[in-house]
Structures are given as structure tokens and as C-alpha cells.
Amino acid sequence: MNNTTESFAVGTENDVQSRKLRVTRTFILITLALTTYFGNTLILVSLKKFSKYLKGTPFILMGNLAVADLLLAVGLSLEVLGTIFLSLEINTFFCVVKVIVTGVSLGTSGKLLIFISFDRFCAIMFPMKHLTHSQKSRCRRIHIAIVWIISVLVVLIPAFVNLRSSKVLEDCNFGRKIPAGMGMCASVFILLQFAINIIMCLIVMRKLKTNTLSRQKCKKSMIKCGHLIKGYVLFVICWMPFVVTSILVTFSEEKERYASVREYTIAPGLFNSAMNWVIYGCANIKLRTAFKSILLCRNGQELFSVGHFRAASSEKYSIQNDQKSKL
Template sequence: MNNTTESSRNVLSEQHFCSLNSKQRYLKITALAIVTLTTYFGNSLILYTLQKYSSNFKGTLYMIISNLAVADLLLAFGLTFQLAEYVFPNLESDKYFCVIKTCCIAVSITCSSDMLSYMSIDRFCAIMFPMRHFLNAHKKKSKRCILAVTWLVSLLIGVIPIIVSAVNISDDSPRGFSCKYGYMIPYKASMFAAIFLPIEFGFNVCLCLIVMWRVLTNNAARNNYRKSMIKCLLTLQIYILFAVCWSPYVVTTVLMEMNKEGINDYFCFREFAVLVGFMNSGMNWILYSLANRKFRKSFKNVLSCTSVKNNDNTMFRL
């Protein structure tokens, strides 16, 4: 009961301090629309490219990237619901609409985070235990099982707290139902995510730096030095982009907990900070094209409708 009362007070405060004028509201809708369309376009391009030039994008890394793209498309689907809510404010009071939207966003973010960890562990094993990784790399069934488990864990973590929260919200509440950020996701789950994400980022970066150090100092790895370093640098850049985009939201959530008396001052900022986090999903394809020559040439061929044979490996040489 105490948690419900505190949640109600926080949401009412958020509604009071986050009232936007017409210009600000249109600006927010425009920004969200751009992020949504970019996310749809960029990740569809990634999936199409990986499928069209599948023989040139072999390995667990590119399989993980394809799953990251699917997770980002799920986020775009959730953001489409968010846009509909802005255009038709009456949808905000629809509990089922809010649950679907929030679940899509939560599962997408959770899955992206888990996939990044899988990516760092895979790169670590590939360099530290090359023979074992080489043997396991040809076992597609085991990789698919790991990816399936990752999706299942993300689904459970992202959906269960939201469903429980929705069930506990009374339809007879005098304040009605709100679909604002932080309302559907339990407070403890939100704080856990805010603390866990920086720890996970540090873990991933440490593994990546260990791999790069190992490649630079191990003579046995010098035969694949350039190829391994390119993959490590791409992986590291993906981590950094994810951290930069989500840092404002994470920092704001932590500050809200540390300064409860001024909690209302952070609500509006967090509403816009989460948009910066969403931008990460629409920027990955740009990062791939800038950091990886194979992606850059493939994207150029797809966007220019250039016909290239799928087995022409010389064109995609790293």
C-alpha cells in the first residue's frame, strides 16, 4: 500500500511539473517520429544487408548484430504506440495499450543490453580460447539456443514486472490511469536497471580491452591481428554509443533517488533524456557504416540498388 501511495504521488507530481505547451508538445512528437522512422529504416537495412550478403557476414558477431537489429525494431514498434498516444491522448488511459507499449520498449532495451554482454563474452572466448571457440563456432544449434535463452530471459525480465504492476493498479482509482514513463515499471526495477547498466557496461568494456591487449601482445594471434582488431573496435564502439545515449536517463534516475525532496525537478528532464536513449537504436547502422568497411560497402550497394554477387568476397575485404 505504501509503495502504491508513493507511486501515485510521484506520477501526480510528474503530471504537474511536466505539462508542456503546444510548441513543446509538437517538438517532442517530431523528435520521437524522427527517432522511430530512423530506427525502422536503419535496422531494416541492417537485416536486409546481412541476409543479402550472408556469405560475407559469417560468425557469431554478425549473428548477434542481427538480433540487436530485431530488438531495435521491437523498440520502434513500441515507439509507434508512443506516437499514437501523443497524437490521441485518450489512449493514455487504456491499460492494455499501455502494457503492450511498455513491454515492447522494456523487452527491447533488456535484450539489447543482454546481447551486448553476449557479444563481449564471445569476443573474449574467441581470443582467449581460440580452438574451443573455433569448434563451437560451427555449432549453429548451440548458438541459436544461447540466443533463444537470451530472448527468453529478456522477455521475462521485461514483461513480468510490468504485468504485475498493471494487475495491481486499480481501475477505480480516482486519478485514472497514466501511461507515463516510470508509472508502469516498478520503482525497484527501474532503480535496478539504473545501477545494473553501468556495471554491465564496465564489464563489457573490460573484456573488450583485455581482448585487444591479448591480440596486441600474443604472437599467435598476429595472423588474425587486423581482422580481430576491427571486430574488437566495432564491438567497443557499440558499447560506447549505448552508454553515451543511455547515460542521461540512468544518471537522472539515480539523482531522483538521491534527492527525493527535489524529485519533481528531474521528471521533465527524464522525459526527454529517455528520447536520447531511444536514439541509440536508430544510430547503430550509422556506426556500422563508419566503423566497418564491409558494412559501408554493403549499405552503399543496397541503397544504390547495385547488383553484386553474393560470393564476391574480394569486394568486401576488410
């Protein structure tokens, strides 16, 4: 009798802890999804409303990044539904859709971040060529379309292979169900992405220190590069646990053990991707101006006009100071 009572008490305690964990997980997912919806929708509305001022390759890339991150918000919403309604977690169709949406979002956003760094690199190192190339909208559309197509195919092909082989997905967790080969490829891509971006930023910063631009313009470019480097350092910190566990899943003998650990290590990476609108959107002064205009219901035309006037005045003043110092 005592043993039965003790077992019942232990079972009840475990159920309570499990329920608390589910409630906490659901709350975090809902908060993250709502924040992602809000921030990336704000970017898209800003690009649409102030298209006269927010134009060019950087803002087009930011718009595509916002769309990719909205897909992540959809994936997080599906995760919330799976946490609330446990029967969905064993539904093959639901699981495949969630994995596809999340995988396409992460793959596209990673490639777009490389494009954003490369665009900044070319704008400073080869300004005339960059200006000419950025005006070729057809070429730019083709490049962005290729990014989306590759990201979709990389995720869709393994998903359809699993369906054709009649594999029933017993667990719908994204981090746990990534194939070992795909996880390893993603890890290599993440490390290469970080290395390439940091190298480009360091080359640009070295170039800026020895250039003949005005002090004000040089300072602004240095600040932008600093923001990019901080963003990429945060990126690798958040994704490094996933990289390590993916390598262990590929080469270790205890694959199942590390696969179960990977479902938790992917959480910081998802959080990092969900916060792209803060890391890259809010770091842009024009987008910040657009955000203020929309959220405070102000006249955006006046805000941008004042901002451009101040920027032009400070640039003119810095040029005059540089000329005087040379004399």
C-alpha cells in the same frame, strides 16, 4: 476585466508553447522511428540476401539486435500515436503494450550487446575453441532464446501485476512509470555491462599488442576493438542521466520529483539504442558492403568477391613482409 484579459492571454501563450512542444516532440519521434525502421530492416535484408557471406555468430547476434531495435521502433511509433491522439495516453491497454514493447526491446538489446563483446573477446583470446563453439548452432540458438525469454519475463511480470491490482495508469510515459526497483536493477545492469565490456576490450587490445599475428590482421582487430570501445563510451554517456535519476528515485525522499525528471533523461538512452544499426552495423565492413549493394542496386556477389580477393591479397602480402622481417 483587465485581469481576465491577462489570464486569457497567458493561457493562450501557454497553449501555443505546449502545442509547439508537442509538434517538435512528434517530429523528433517520427524521424527517429523511421530511421530505426530503415537501418534495422536494411540489416535483416542484407543478412537474408547475402547469407552466404554474412554467416557466423557475429552476424546472427547482429540480426537479433536488429529485431530488438525494430521493437523499439514500434515503441516509438506508439509514442507518436500517443502524442497525436491524447486519449490513448489514458488507455490502460495502450499504455501497457507500449511499456512492454519498449522494455523488451531495451532489455534484449542490452544483453545482446554483451554477447557481441564476449564473442569478439573469445574469437581473439581463444580462436580454436571459439571456432568449434560457433559451429554448434543448437547451443547458440538456446543462448539467444534464453536472452529473449528473460527480457520478456522481466517486463511482462510487473505489467501483469499492475493490471491484476487494478492500477489505472494515469500517465503513459515509459520513463515515469518504471518501478523504482526495476529502474535500480536496470541501472546496475547498465553499469556492469559497461565495465565488463570495457575490461574485455582492454584485455583483447593488450593481447593483440603481444601476439604473433600478422600486422594486417592485428591492425584490423585493434580497429574493431576501438569501434566497440567508442560504442560503449557513447552508450554510458547516453544512459548515465537515466542511471543517476533512477538511483535518486530509489533512495531520495522526493521520489515523484525525480520520477518526472527521469521521463526526460531516458530520451538519450532511447536515441542510443535506436542508433545501434549505425554504431555496430555500419562499423562492420561486410555489412557496409551489403548496404552499398542493396542501396545502389549493384551486384553483391561481385562486390563481396572483390572484397575477399583484396583482403586475401593484403593478408598474404603482410605475412610475407613479416617473414622477411624475421629473416
